[in-house]
Amino acid sequence: MKARDIFSYSFSAIRLRKLRAGLTTLGVVIGIAAIVALLSVTQGLQNTITNQLETGLATDTLIVVPGRGFFSEGGTSIGGGFGVGGSDFKLFINDTEIINSLSLDIETSVAIIRKNVYLQSQEQSLVVTIRGVDFAKYAEIYHTTFVADKGTINLNPANDEIVIGKALHDPWENGTLLFNLGEELEIIWTNTTARPPENVSYTGRVTAVLQEIGGFGVGGPSDVGVYIPLEQAQHFFGTEECDTIIVKLKTSERDVINAVSEAITDAYGGEVSVVTSTAVLNIINRVFSVIQLFLAGIAAISLLVAGIGIMNIMIVSLIERTREIGILKALGMKNRTVLMIFLGESVIIGLIGAVLGIGAGWALANVVAVVFSEGGLFGGIASGQSAQISNGGLTIVPVLTPTVLVGALIFGVGVSVIFALYPAWRASKLKPVEALRYE
Amino acid sequence: MAPLVEAIELKKTYMLGKVPVEALRGVNLKVESGEFLAILGPSGSGKSTMLNMLGALDKPTSGKLLIDGIDIATLNDNQLSDLRRRVGFVFQFFNLIPRFTARENVELVMSIADVGKAERRKRAEELLEAVGLKDRMNHKPTELSGGQQQRVAIARALANNPKFLLMDEPTGNVDSKTAREIMNLIKRLNEERGVTIIMVTHDQHLAREAKRVVQMFDGVITSDVVNGEPT
Ligand SMILES: Nc1ncnc2c1ncn2[C@@H]1O[C@H](COP(=O)(O)OP(=O)(O)OP(=O)(O)O)[C@@H](O)[C@H]1O
Numbered sequence: 001m002k003a004r005d006i007f008s009y010s011f012s013a014i015r016l017r018k019l020r021a022g023l024t025t026l027g028v029v030i031g032i033a034a035i036v037a038l039l040s041v042t043q044g045l046q047n048t049i050t051n052q053l054e055t056g057l058a059t060d061t062l063i064v065v066p067g068r069g070f071f072s073e074g075g076t077s078i079g080g081g082f083g084v085g086g087s088d089f090k091l092f093i094n095d096t097e098i099i100n101s102l103s104l105d106i107e108t109s110v111a112i113i114r115k116n117v118y119l120q121s122q123e124q125s126l127v128v129t130i131r132g133v134d135f136a137k138y139a140e141i142y143h144t145t146f147v148a149d150k151g152t153i154n155l156n157p158a159n160d161e162i163v164i165g166k167a168l169h170d171p172w173e174n175g176t177l178l179f180n181l182g183e184e185l186e187i188i189w190t191n192t193t194a195r196p197p198e199n200v201s202y203t204g205r206v207t208a209v210l211q212e213i214g215g216f217g218v219g220g221p222s223d224v225g226v227y228i229p230l231e232q233a234q235h236f237f238g239t240e241e242c243d244t245i246i247v248k249l250k251t252s253e254r255d256v257i258n259a260v261s262e263a264i265t266d267a268y269g270g271e272v273s274v275v276t277s278t279a280v281l282n283i284i285n286r287v288f289s290v291i292q293l294f295l296a297g298i299a300a301i302s303l304l305v306a307g308i309g310i311m312n313i314m315i316v317s318l319i320e321r322t323r324e325i326g327i328l329k330a331l332g333m334k335n336r337t338v339l340m341i342f343l344g345e346s347v348i349i350g351l352i353g354a355v356l357g358i359g360a361g362w363a364l365a366n367v368v369a370v371v372f373s374e375g376g377l378f379g380g381i382a383s384g385q386s387a388q389i390s391n392g393g394l395t396i397v398p399v400l401t402p403t404v405l406v407g408a409l410i411f412g413v414g415v416s417v418i419f420a421l422y423p424a425w426r427a428s429k430l431k432p433v434e435a436l437r438y439e
Numbered sequence: 440m441a442p443l444v445e446a447i448e449l450k451k452t453y454m455l456g457k458v459p460v461e462a463l464r465g466v467n468l469k470v471e472s473g474e475f476l477a478i479l480g481p482s483g484s485g486k487s488t489m490l491n492m493l494g495a496l497d498k499p500t501s502g503k504l505l506i507d508g509i510d511i512a513t514l515n516d517n518q519l520s521d522l523r524r525r526v527g528f529v530f531q532f533f534n535l536i537p538r539f540t541a542r543e544n545v546e547l548v549m550s551i552a553d554v555g556k557a558e559r560r561k562r563a564e565e566l567l568e569a570v571g572l573k574d575r576m577n578h579k580p581t582e583l584s585g586g587q588q589q590r591v592a593i594a595r596a597l598a599n600n601p602k603f604l605l606m607d608e609p610t611g612n613v614d615s616k617t618a619r620e621i622m623n624l625i626k627r628l629n630e631e632r633g634v635t636i637i638m639v640t641h642d643q644h645l646a647r648e649a650k651r652v653v654q655m656f657d658g659v660i661t662s663d664v665v666n667g668e669p670t
């Protein structure tokens with residue numbers, strides 16, 4: 001029998017039981033839609049996060065933090081900013097000189113003192129992470145992001161100067177200002193190492209507002225950052241220690257990055273971790289692959305349920321059509337053709353289900369993305385009395401990769417066909433005389 | 440040349456639960472190509488069972504059945520299908536496919552035999568016209584009378600130009616006038632086109648139209664008469 005005739009025969013059998021076929025197809029639609037929606041949303045989220053990180057992480061910079069890395073990646077430890085504790089080792093501000101001397105590929109390095117403080121104006125009080133940095137060097141390393149939108153960043157600043165990120169100035173982008181240029185702000189720090197703990201404070205002045213950066217600003221400037229001169233920070237916090245040293249390389253070649261990372265780690269006997277942007281991105285990508293696999297797995301279960309539905313319905317249909325199959329075989333139809341007719345029915349159901357499912361999943365992904373982006377799961381700024389500022393809203397644009405598209409199609413049809421194999425095989429093995437006698 | 444059909448001590452036993460039912464108890468029969476043979480016999484005598492064997496729908500329990508000199512017991516499912524395509528079969532209970540119209544039912548056998556679409560349609564219409572169903576072509580079996588369904592079944596059996604026609608009571612459900620017409624059609628096929636015909640019937644009168652009449656009783660052949668002369 002010709003393929004087209006087999007197909008149209010399958011189709012006529014499906015049309016006979018429209019409601020039943022429709023419900024079976026719905027099972028496939030739901031399964032495929034779940035897979036497509038979950039994968040395209042997570043892919044969109046991954047892209048967003050990767051983009052934001054790429055904005056924040058210059059590829060030619062390394063971040064050195066005290067503490068052993070919690071896992072390694074190509075000889076480079078990842079840690080510090082990603083939460084490593086347990087080490088007493090401290091970095092000092094003048095370690096920048098030691099680091100600079102380790103390799104000719106290093107252009108410069110800058111130490112950062114980081115503390116959580118209250119930032120207080122007449123009306124507002126916020127907990128912020130303040131960073132003491134050498135304005136001149138920091139601006140040199142981050143020459144695209146540590147740039148004033150309003151006011152000026154003095155390369156040789158007075159002690160009371162404060163540079164704030166865009167989100168601390170105009171978070172809602174509607175003219176309602178949080179802290180303004182030229183405003184005097186009180187910086188209050190609780191020294192918990194003093195006994196009893198004491199509050200110290202000084203009054204500074206906003207001399208610059210950074211232009212909008214976007215991204216998470218790992219290591220680099222961020223929209224929620226507050227920057228004061230390094231010497232002022234040293235003096236105010238009474239410390240020679242620093243939390244992070246940012247190292248700027250002359251190139252962003254992978255070999256150089258690895259060699260310098262290793263040199264730094266070795267120089268400190270493994271007591272520091274060096275974070276590179278590529279390593280961070282690799283980890284993010286790996287984490288996302290696991291998440292995607294996990295989510296797709298869950299969604300795949302619903303498709304398996306649909307598959308069992310298909311099998312069930314095919315067995316019912318096989319029993320109902322026993323006599324019909326007997327006729328077909330008595331008229332000389334081959335076993336293989338009977339098999340193909342049944343599989344054809346499952347291909348039609350799987351194909352229609354997969355196509356509708358991809359459409360439905362894509363629509364769902366877009367709805368989820370909008371809710372996700374606007375609903376403030378990540379976005380929004382909590383403000384008010386001693387509130388912590390979070391990042392600006394993340395916008396997720398769902399992505400349907402060709403792999404997911406083709407995969408969903410193949411998977412939908414594949415599951416349908418696999419679950420139809422057994423009923424189809426049974427149909428093909430029916431004996432004509434017995435089937436013809438079946439009532 | 441080997442006879443078209445040769446049955447040697449053909450036996451068929453069905454199991455009804457644990458009780459064996461001997462439908463055929465040793466049938467010996469030779470049919471040459473071009474014969475027109477009627478099988479007569481009371482209900483339950485094994486006529487349909489015999490016809491199913493001849494149409495390669497079923498395999499014997501013991502004994503031999505040679506079709507064109509080939510023992511059907513040695514054929515696999517695929518070869519049996521090929522054989523069935525070359526045989527025109529009119530079932531006792533029509534066995535039309537309910538969701539297809541008369542024309543589609545006739546076309547189906549041709550599509551199984553890989554006949555092209557245009558050719559299928561043309562031939563189905565010719566055949567249905569020949570059995571007097573020109574104006575019923577687009578009706579489904581449920582919209583047809585028993586006799587009309589029977590005629591669709593005959594048209595279907597003829598669709599692939601078989602050289603061998605097996606008919607289980609082809610006139611069982613029609614009035615005597617239609618029965619005559621069908622008999623004439625069958626006779627013409629036999630005389631003009633040399634189609635070998637084996638026809639099961641209850642009707643003594645119709646059986647007389649055949650050149651050879653075989654009587655069955657209780658699973659065996661009790662008489663075999665050619666042109667009125669016992670063999
Ligand atoms: N599949 C089967 N299972 C069990 N018994 C069967 C089966 N097919 C036929 N028989 C039995 O075999 C015997 C012969 O049946 P068959 O159908 O060949 O009779 P028949 O001569 O065609 O009768 P009728 O004229 O009523 O059609 C009957 O006793 C019947 O009950």
Ligand SMILES: [Mg+2]
Nearest residue numbers: 486487531607
């Ligand atoms: Mg019978």
